[in-house]
Amino acid sequence: MTQIFAHRGYSASYAENTLTAFKEAEKAGADGLELDVQLTKDGEIVVIHDEKVDRTTTGKGFVKDFLYKDLRKLNANKKNNKMEPIPALTEVFEWLCTNNLLCNIELKNGLIPYKGMEEKVIQLIHKYKLVDRIIISSFNHYSIVYSYSIAPEIETAPLFLEGIYMPWVYTKAIRAKGIHPKYSAMSDEIIIKTIENGIAVRPYTVNKEVDLQRLFNINCTALITDDPVKALKIRKQFEKRP
Template sequence: MSRIPRRPRVVAHRGASGTLPEHTLAAYEQALREGADGLECDVRLTSDGHLVCTHDRRIDRTSTGTGLVSEHTLDSLSDLDFGSWHPSDDAEPAGVLTLDTLIELVLDHKAPTKLFIETKHPVRYGGLVESRLLGTLSRYGLATPPSANHARVVVMSFSAAAVWRVRRSAPLLPTVLLGEMSRYLGGGAAMTVGATAVGPSIRALHRHPDLVDRAAAAGRATYCWTVDEPDDIRLCRDLGVGWIATNHPGRTRELLEAR
């Protein structure tokens, strides 16, 4: 008898960013209402050492300001609008989202939602990003889970060095080594840095569908990004991908549950 794979868990990529401005509190609240199993965010350090949720090095695309995140203080970012740029009719002005606020949203949610945090590299602050991140997680009691399975936070990066810094300092925290190349993810890099999961793009997964089984054989889960199209969602389900990041968490979950 053939085994029916467990459906992938749905991770809201930058919140419900297909319908609301990415990395805003409203987008994450919407993702939770749509039943996302996890929330994904990118973090960067401000010039005064605060972790804020934003993808780009510059704030020009997603705010009313300009310049590098790393050259702004939290107060200067708080004066800007990070919501009105979005074309959605439901988009409203929004302040910059701090990691603290997002963590509190996750911890206050009634369902045990996981938070997937990506540290961006290269950056001028280097390993200070991971250090500040682990310090923040420690304040909330999230840096030392009883086991990887019971962790509420997963740390991810395209930087193998960043993943290694997290594994060395917080060995029970799950980590994902992100990448585009199957040889990189399926080879020695993930093993060397101790990543508990690999994170191929959906494009890489199409080229190398065997990556999921290879990761599983090494005891690693698979996290795939960014999965929005129905055929891509079905591919991840059929291959046994553990977690899929999508801009449309509600729609993606409906498709997975309507098989």
């Protein structure tokens, strides 16, 4: 059965990367979450996608230039103007300890090389005993390899925007157990071959019905979607098939 990961939580209906979006994804019945982390000026791990706070909050400027206490004053829920702060990863982990959701953590260190980010995230994963439920991903494959070198027990998965030749060979070479490609970057044939070679495939961000059906049809490992409710509805149709 193809697992459904809620992209930045249930972001189709709630403010992305907020505790509300994560809790609503769980209520909807998602198997897991996908979220993004960055570091504040004073080294706190916070959950936000963009390097700047401008798009998703009431503030302006780079995440790395804010002290944690000042970042918390911003409203990350511009969707309905209800005050909700940018979550700290510790908050999300505390909540994850109350359920069984999987969690894909994307290290947002492609543009800004946050020093010590990998260690901080891994330390928290161990502190909250979430080793078996976390996948660390990044477009920065050096960071993925480094994460594996310091914590081989935690699953890693490189992110891809474009297709690569024989992705299972590359993925095994960097000791990752999964690959997270853009949904349009891998053909059915390549996805199936990758899975047959023991690599999990979790494409992002799959929102259209036709694309969701395609991935359920080939029994893809998982998919990452903004709308877990829609995805679950379509998955049910495939579960009913003989």
